Every structure is written in structure tokens, then in C-alpha cells.
Amino acid sequence: MDEWLDVEYGQYSAPCSPIIYNVIVKPMHGEVIDQQVVGTNLEKLKKTLDVYEACLSQCKYLAGDVISFADLNYFPSTYYIMSTEYGSVFDSYPHAKA
Known part of the structure; x- marks a missing residue:
């Protein structure tokens, strides 16, 4: 489970945070969305989702067949990503989306 927590911090939240900031926070402050930052981080997120999809096609949850803190941490x-127009990124990853 600890490895999934590390992955969440370094490989999942790392690209999600700039997307969330640019798409949700910046507009609330009247700032312009940096589409280059969003696009770059969407590509990083997709690479991480590829790994999750492979894992979740083998077991129901990240750390096995029972939900754990590793899953809840995501x-x-x-x-927030799914509440934006970029939430459709998960459509290509049915196991991760579930």
C-alpha cells in the first residue's frame, strides 16, 4: 500500500494539481488558464493512468481486493479533475474510472 501512496503523491497528484489550479482556481481569480500547462500535465496524468489501468484490470483495488487508504487517497x-471539462480523460481507463 505504501508504494501506491508514493505513486499518488509523485505521479498522480503532481500532474493533477496544476490542472486543478489552472482550470478551477485561476478562473475564480479572473486569471487566464495556461493551456500549455494543462496539456502537459494531462499527458503526464495519462501515463500514470496507464499504470493504474493495468493494475486495476488485475485486482479490484490498488492494494488488492479490499478498498484501502491507498484508494481513498486518490x-x-x-x-476535482472529473468536475472539469477534462474529466473525460478517465473515459479511456474504465478500471481506473470505476
Whole structure:
């Protein structure tokens, strides 16, 4: 489980945070979205989702067949990304989306 927490911090939240900041926070402050930052981080996110998809096609949850803190740790970033126009990025990853 610890390795999935490390992956969440370094490989999942790292690209999610700039997307969330640019798409949700910046507009609230009247700032312009940096589409280059969003695009670059969407590509990074897709690479991470490729890994998750492979894992989740083998087991129900990241750390096995029972939900754990590792899975719950992904909820906040996932929630915010899915609430934006970029939430469709998860459509190509049915196991990760579930």
C-alpha cells in the first residue's frame, strides 16, 4: 500500500494539481488558464493512468481486493479533475474510472 501512496503523491497528484489550479482556481481569480500547462500535465496524468489501468484490470483495488487508504487517497484530486471539462480523460481507463 505504501508504494501506491508514493505513486499518488509523485505521479498522480503532481500532474493533477496544476490542472486543478489552472482550470478551477485561476478562473475564480479572473486569471487566464495556461493551456500549455494543462496539456502537459494531462499527458503526464495519462501515463500514470496507464499504470493504474493495468493494475486495476488485475485486482479490484490498488492494494488488492479490499478498498484501502491507498484508494481513498486518490479521491480528492480525481473528484476535482472529473468536475472539469477534462474529466473525460478517465473515459479511456474504465478500471481506473470505476
